[in-house]
Amino acid sequence: MTNTWKTRTKLVHEGTRRSQYGEVSEAIFMTQGYVYPSAEAAEARFIERGDDEYIYSRYANPTVSMFEDRIAALEGAEDAFATATGMAAVNGALFSQLKSGDHVVSAKALFGSCLFILENLLPSFGVEVTFVEGTDLAAWKSAMRPNTKLTFVEAISNPTLEVVDISGIAEITHAAGAVMVVDNVFATPIFQKTLELGADIVVYSATKHIDGQGRCLGGVVLGTKEFIRGDFETYLKHTGGALSPFNAWVMLKGLETLSLRCNAQAQTALTIAKAVEGHAALNNTIFPGLESHPQYALASRQMSAGGTVIALDIKGGQGATFKFLNALNIILLSNNLGDAKSLVTHPATTTHQRLTPELRAELGITDGLVRISVGLEDVDDLLEDILQALDKAQNST
Template identity: 45%
Template structure:
């Protein structure tokens, strides 16, 4: 490819890939080797010293995985990307690359429950403590920071209730206090939001979700400067073993090629469905960044592009039981966890994705008993609405 600037839709298809030099194959070959031959003892020694380029060992490097990494880096506007075995491997690797024993993390109350559990239960075993705050209140973030704060961790839009954080302001605050900003951008995808351009030091995604888009591969990615990503790779992949399999990388790269098409369709449908849900008396409240009623709508408009994503949160009037009836009555929409699929998925977070959170922490994060998380797919929007309309309790 030429060095001229290409637009995101073109990068999603072509970035990171060249025809195979041996066969001319357009699809990057899947390299399954766990080890690679050295030309000589001197060649091996030079590769291990880092003086000569080479592959050495499959956990360290793989051509198929690196092709996928270059594609994500291009979409993020990053110097480098590292692919890991799962989204949680990406979270763990990003944090472990920046924090040491005795240091401190400031994280949002509205955050993926397994990431919260990592910070609440696992990191303290290694001497890293976390304070959870309302990150829409920058004063609260600053008040929580201490001289030990090494990381400000953000998730925007947040799982599951779509809270949006002002990333530019948060980056300025973090850097002024000597901390790094790590952003989980899974809900937005690189198609709708580029945190590095807003000042983030690292951006991560569960690639299992919309990056894959087809519900058939598990992975994670972390992007940023070359030096920071090298450290994530050294700790998260080489030391902790969170390596992505080559077959997985090939499937995820396939998914990225249609990311723009899928997200444009899903985002437009989500906007229309959010409007209709907000106007429906059977729904107590709707959270969608594209709605003017969303508390952080102005922030979302400023930092999201080409739409507001495929995720909606809503609360059925009548609370838990009414929400359960709605959940159980859908037919086109699948009752399942995960998100970002071509299929629409409906989840009851209080009993699934956020169930590991203590109830008081869950309620404080805005995840009420009747909250529903709706991942909008690429089906016809009228079929999705008819499904919801039938499922919503009449009283």
Template identity: 65%
Template sequence: MRSQFGEVSEALFLTQGYAYDSMEAAEARFNGGDPGFVYSRFSNPTVAMFEARMALLEGCEAARATATGMAAVTAAMMGQVQAGDHVVAAKALFGSCRYVVEELLPRFGVASTLVDGEDLDQWRAAMRPETKVVFLESPTNPTLSLVDIAAVAEIAHAGGALLTVDNVFATPMLQSPFELGADCVVYSTTKHIDGQGRCLGGVILGSQDFIDTKMQTFLRQTGPALSPFNAWVMLKGLETLPLRVAAQDASASRIADFLADHKQISRVIYPGRDDHPQAELARRQMKGGGTLVAFDVVGGKPAAFRFANALKVILISNNLGDAKSLITHPATTTHQRLSAEVRAGLGINDAMLRLSVGLEDVHDLLEDIGRALDHAD
């Protein structure tokens, strides 16, 4: 969508409100007779461009952008349920997502059950007549385990529920949840979609009916709106997303292989390797191994900290999907809110590090990792 000036780069509309030619025009805009813009909390031309581009990329009918990824997750969940409903979700979720499922929804009378996402029998057993939403992420954060999206979609639909998939780790480039049966897909666009450490954002995608009936009123009335400037930045990010993810995926594969052969590493988890416990599933539902690698350092937390502190090119940060390579210690950062027992059940131990591979030359990254591992010994 271009303005009357015919600009090549998308226009940035930094405006809160919109003027009308007449009171009659304002009335028509508010009652739906005129589909134009009313207020940027509801919609905005730049944000609408980003939403349309995301829907095309994901292969669905509609999208609504939000201020953050967690705003997208929260709205996607709360927009689908009411008191008395039930949600089934995988245990392996980002810590804030678990908070929404385990603690926030029950405050409003929505019960939840957490299951081992890899165990289809647990999904089946957890379904109830009142189950309305099934929620998962795949690959999971940070252990990179996979959930069979097509199989879980079949279980959800057989029970009259809708499936929501957090597709952040796979990105739209490497996994297409709608093709596997998902009804809703959510992203933290802060990650690969911006992908350059600049802006926060999120997006909810689905059919036009899903967005209109489940999301539109909730988003309009609660206001987790994406700023037009951030939407403009995300639009710029989408232009290079395929190139960035392809390069990061290739580097991550090289790094995973290097780590697997190193004496200071006791375990490597990467969906693109044949030794991943679900390698067959990864090949079936993903187009690549992804941009993240998880691994355990021999010597536990002290050695993992020594290694990370010795890195020069790779930065210590809890973010991911960035053009810069980033490393974090999940047990003390992203998943520290979970009890030690829960973390152990998810396979998150004190030796584990999560590496988000960036766009630096892979040889520089391998040299940085190798040198830092000498300090971990």
């Protein structure tokens, strides 16, 4: 473990805890509990748990610790806490810090389950939430109140890929004495150093790029040691959202190849976005790495690449769009993202079906919008697949 290691070295070695057997690949400590050498040792551990001392795997586990240390090193965070899913991470990051009477300001373009927590759950516990246009700094500023405790935003919104100004919102948040929580799934820990930009807490669904091969659910929350081992650990260990050791091991293996995969996927996404932009079957091609993206300058400043997800707005409404989706041969119809396999989803009829048509329109989720998570396949094959499906969509209108 050394601070001078570059990203790819950290992703392979950081956090490794080698057992007495000297295994090369990290061990899976598939155990619920731990044996104490004496009654005195058990008592001491319950008073204060040392770094490599464990009590019960809902609290902490050696394989999970390896994953936490490795991703904390990648993110440049003091500490991390792994969770069973991305939503357990979002839920914990919010509920561990908020109480009745607090106020939250959040971007309105959110993943459906995040929206449910902010719009339904928090208000039912007496926390007021104001929703603002994520890209409008003046709106963030005027929404702040003396009791504003927290701001919440997705670094890149799903599915319309709006890029928010992390430093700008962090400044407004801190001026109000609040903390900023960022769901960084779409920007990935490879392309954006969100804590360096000023955020206080970063949250991931590890289910996405970190696993990257469609196997396990998982999540992680990163921040200061004081927060992670204080309020967050207290909340999570008592409410039971711990990551399983097996899933932590899959995530550790995912981290080893994360940089290679994300960079390859982002390069393919950029090539595809450039190639299809302006196609006669499309109203719009949305990708933060395209100069035509409304926040291109901001995205170029904040991120080292445009990400791995493209949104296409197909002409001809739902009919033509379903033709496009059904004509794809390689890209699979599935609502996940960050996978080695390219996946496509139609938000209006799936992930965002719950929203009213008015809200969908306000968020830019048209009947023609599809979200493509670009995988690791050959770029030529993916492009050919998209172009032939666009032809079929176009011919149907």
